[in-house]
Amino acid sequence: MTETMRVRFAPSPTGFLHVGGARTAIYNDLLARGADGVFILRIEDTDRERSDEAMTRQIREALAWLGVEWNEGPHLQSERLARHRERVEELAAAGHAYRAFETPEELEALRRAAEAEGEKFRYRESASPLSSEEVERRRSSGAPYVVRFRMPVESVAIDDMVRGLVDYPPDAMDDFVLLRSDGSPTYHLSVVVDDIDMGVTHVLRGEDHLPNTPKHIGLFRAFAAAEPRFGHLPLILGPDRKRLSKRTGATSVEEFRAQGILPQALYNFLALLGWNPGDEREVMTRAELIEAFTAERLNDSPAVFDAEKLSWMNAQYLSSLPLEEVLHHLEPFLEPAGLAGVDRERLAVAVDLHRSRPRTLVELAESVAPYFADGIEWNRETCARFLAEEGLADDLEELARRYATVEPFAKEPLEELLRAQAEELGQKAGYLIHPLRMALTGVKAGPPVFDVVEVAGRELATSRLAAFAAWLRAGV
């Protein structure tokens, strides 16, 4: 019986959920689900100033929308302060921690001095540490102090799930702070205490945490706790090959959501940004991803975020997902497109007809709007060729008259009728087809016209044809 895998995703609630964080969450999701493990959500909100409840909710909603499932939490790190302090006391009692009285100014001076020597300043307990009497004396005199970890002076090797063996030399670490002078625990302490208490077995996080790992390992050992397996994911870069930032485009899950990206598409796309199944599949459901996922195939070089490919992926889902699902996700985009109270059954038909074209839900809503609008606008530029066609207005009016009585109002008879009329006129069918589409939708391209006419319905089709004919005449 092997132990249950327990992973955690531990964002700090300092804003919207970043796609980098989202991807980390996705890989943890994949890892846990594939092993029948437990996914713990923990909010690292120890930096009180920058955190608030709204942001925490924001993160939960973004994860839920994305389809990442957590089994435990969210735990709030801020609610575990007492536990964190208690653990520092244990550390101190066992000789793994000590008080240090340097002021921030003194530390700054030491740092500058080291730098002047071309060295990197690392705080280590001085060769002649303060006697316990001296510590007591300073403390009772009210001098502020921090509690530092007595980091063993030895190299630390990390067997990283994605990078293999990574070595840190002894002087890469220092006696980092555990408790600030106001008594609050630092990040390093909190994470390790929480990971131990929550029984975390695998830590899969961003590469920016790699240099912290030897420190964390030092703490795990001091606590005599089992070390989890670590894995460090390369960062996501922007088109400028720099860390993804708002300057080069959308970066948060909620922005993509607002742009009309489907959660399935974002999940799939992010999962493929730094991992692949080893075969040539790309469009994969979460279930398929879970089935195929192994940490061994995680990439170790950073990836540039390609918004273009995300768009393509989104289009794939837009046209292949069950219609009901698309409709469900389209709901929030209805109102902005003026489709708020529209008949859902007709909407479903129109969406199904159009959904293989747009790349986003925003575009999908817009493309379907003409079926429900009172009237539409025609653009003189795009209609130039129709405007120049003499007699076209008359012919379209004739078409409208015939469409007013055709039975049934369905695409086959609709097409036959139009072709017959074109033949009478000695014209090709395209002569009527193109202006017909323009008349109904206001755009020059779209689904097959007769489908469009059928979905539009007799009343809308005939009246819009008449209105377009009138507009053409007025334009000439």
Next chain:
RNA sequence: GUCCCCAUCGUCUAGCCAGGUCCAGGACUCCACCCUUUCAAGGUGGCAACACGGGUUCGAAUCCCGUUGGGGACACCA
């Protein structure tokens, strides 16, 4: 600056650990054609890469060293 990580088409990547089957495969983008009196979707084809220099080897995209380039981290922030 110091420490750590990384390096295949413009981008995401397969191949690298177990060297030959790779004049390097797939996908996005772009182009052409097929389908379609439109536009998508779909299909077919095309353009496009092993960063550089040394080794090791009969043979290197694959192993080793170096260079260059990119990224990350160096707090009483997380």
